[in-house]
Amino acid sequence: MTTRDIVFVVVGVITALSGLLAVSTRHVVHAALWLLVCLGSLAGCYIVLGQELVGIVQLLVYVGAIVVLVLFALMLTRAPIGPQPDIDAPVWQRVVAALLGAATTALVAAATLPVIGQQSVDLDTPVVTTQQIASAIFGTWVWPFELLSVLLLVALVGAFAVSRVVLARRSRS
Amino acid sequence: MTGNLDRPDPDDLERPVVDLSPPGGAPSKVKGGEPDGGRGGSGLSGILPGIVQGLATTARTMTRHTHTAEYPDVRPQLPPRSRGVIALLDENCTSCMLCARECPDWCIYIDSHKEELPPTTEGGRARQRNVLDRFAIDYSLCMYCGICVEVCPFDALFWSPEFEYAELDIHDLLHEKPRLSQWMATVPAPPALDPGSADPAEVTAAAKPARPARPVRGERAPGPGRPSRPPRADPQQTPPVPPADGDV
């Protein structure tokens, strides 16, 4: 077991635990903060596995932007300090969610556990560099990439249009 | 305070006039710090947008000398007649209580007792005199109006510019007689009178020729009237000289 293995296990456990806490805590903002830890340590997982760029992009997009937006939105809702019983899920929902989560975990484990140890990658000499990722995105996968960009653009224009419609209606009334 | 009629210094009078030209004789075109923000100004201020002018002003200030008075290291230049602390010349105090009664804050405490002075001549009447036991000013209460200094008929209270008597305990702000007397050393000389002003009353009085010796008891003129004044040089023809710049 190398240092890298130990670090990976630690980061992975942190990711899993924080993910669990994110869905089980009764404080709304704490849930967002645990999600932050989860996404951040996921970036750590990527970096431990030698995928620097993916890890950094994960940090930039999810931690730096999406969780900030989530927190921002939560603060707009006057999220109180302390547990919120009125938005708490009832027991049966919790049980169902736990069952579903356990089932998904089992499914993923059943698919991935058998392949452990079959193939190993030498991480000390990085195979995938930033340039390779770039050429993959803008070469092989350029059409899906562009399609996704257009999708996001449409969503953006749509959001803009919706807000304009609301504003116009308000100014007319 | 008769000898201390406060006539404003001509330099003092000119100081409040706002001098708009920048110090150092810089051309008045460069007006980076003008409040109009460059809108409608002339010259340089009309060209540069306001935010650049702001930068220029601060940068120019940085190149100049600061005008900070470094107080603990450099003695401050206090203006004349600064009201720092009130000093007591206790030899002059007759315990008349005028200051204590006029004080709006009632922050002057006076205790005194009467003392009998033995007659100076054989068979004369013994005289009574007030002896000052305690004279204290509570500077935690004093509002520095100076009324006590003004009303004192015997010039026992004076303004001193000293201000360094902040205390850790409020009881120490009650200055008793010894401490008030110590401040006397810091009282500045009264400012010089303007050229051409009337002589102070004390000087005129001192300059008068001495009275003639008292007549012997038996020769005294009958009647209750005061002894006639020493002859003046024709008082009818030279009216009293009004003050030079007439402060009425």
Added chain:
Amino acid sequence: MSGLTWLEVVLRAVAVLAAFLVLPLLVGQTEHKVMAHMQGRLGPMYAGGFHGWAQLLADGIKFVQKEDVVPARADRSAFRLAPGVALVPYLVALAVIPLAPGVVGAKVDASALLVLAVIGVGIIGTLMAGWASANKYSLLGAMRAAAQLVSYELPMVLVVASVALAAGTLSLVGIAQAWTPWWLLWQLPGALVFFVAGLAELQRVPFDMPVADSEIVFGPYTEYTGLRFAFFLLAEYAGIVVMALLFAVLFLGGWAGPWAATVGWLWTLLKGLVLAVVVIWFRVSWPRLREDQLQRLAWVWLVPIALLQLAVTAVGVVMMR
């Protein structure tokens, strides 16, 4: 990273930590003195004897002794953690910013992207502080900070992308090595956008609405005392250091200058210091913007300029190839 011995790693970490503790203090002291003289004052003169050089040391020693107050209604854990969350990202950012080709805490392939990513994480600390303080002013300040960050992250990433495009690499060392004086003109709009967006991310004047003391006391830091407050202050000044050095490396060629081979790191530091002084200069000279003016500036001016810069850079790269 694999070629480093443990000793070297430790040494580099210590060096980065030292820089992290010293450079912000240097900027803070410069701010004290520059601001004072720009206002016709002298600034600190007594702490430490010579021209108050130890003013910030005295501040630090005082902060250590202060009572650590946590408001009764606050969310204790988030309240206590927030200063650390605000501070650590700048430490990481400082670790990957090169002063010279060899003088860098940690060599990372996509260091430009990493710096942007961790700076974006720093705002979480402010958000946590604002929410956990149980104070309306703190919450308002945190919301302002978040709104500001969300708006200014985008133009910043876009102009950094433009520079990376021009250099053909995401590594800060590579970008600075690819720099030529011609970039001063070519990347000028991008540089301006980066500087303005950086100021806004640092919440410095004229974009200091999150801590506007005349409106919301001290924004997210209203309830913080002692050492935790000092951490926030340190984060602010470390932020200035990071932004100034990043600007120097991205747009001013970092160590480019006479005798770059030997004293290159000095050139980077010098350029960074000049930029920090400019940041201070702005603080002294300009009033605060309004929140809506800030958003307008971001979306109406900075984002279009950044997009235009990206297009111009792309055309330039293709033409020159």
Added chain:
Amino acid sequence: MPVDLPMPRVGPLAEHAPRPIKVVLNWGRRYSLWVFNFGLACCAIEFIATSMGSHDFIRLGVIPFAPGPRQADLMVVSGTVTDKMAPAIRRLYDQMPEPKYVISFGACSNSGGPYWDSYCVTKGVDQIIPVDVYVPGCPPRPEALLQGIIRLQEKIAAESLSGAALRRKYAAHRTPSAAELSRPLLLDARHGPAGQVAR
């Protein structure tokens, strides 16, 4: 609503440090007095004059940066303390973290000053909070404030922080709460506010 405040404590470092370290700690507190101006009347103008370019008390390490009480070390009460303002002063003072200092600036906050017989003026801010330095004057000169600050710095340099010292400091002041200082303006609450009674 009186609030029971816990007795403030000093950190373990300040309590148990050996003598040389205490000297350093005192030096830090001495030259880093972030000041919180409680300007209530004309004395506040003199305070502002002291903070401006021609006197500049930042030279002494008195930094007028703290917008709120939480970051402040020194509170300068400059001006007339009214009974209505007194609870606010006490509340803000209580929000300052230990170790904290107070300068009472001017006759009004020393002892009521010209308003010594007013029905609504607190006769000295030291009736509600412990004061370290009293600066006399009405209003005092800016230099007088500087001298008061220097007195305070000398006091800080000589003092020894400890929990016992804090308890002594509050021995006379911790008993009445801020809210007890205010009194109802209307004796009879049934009639509602004064304006409604008149109608």
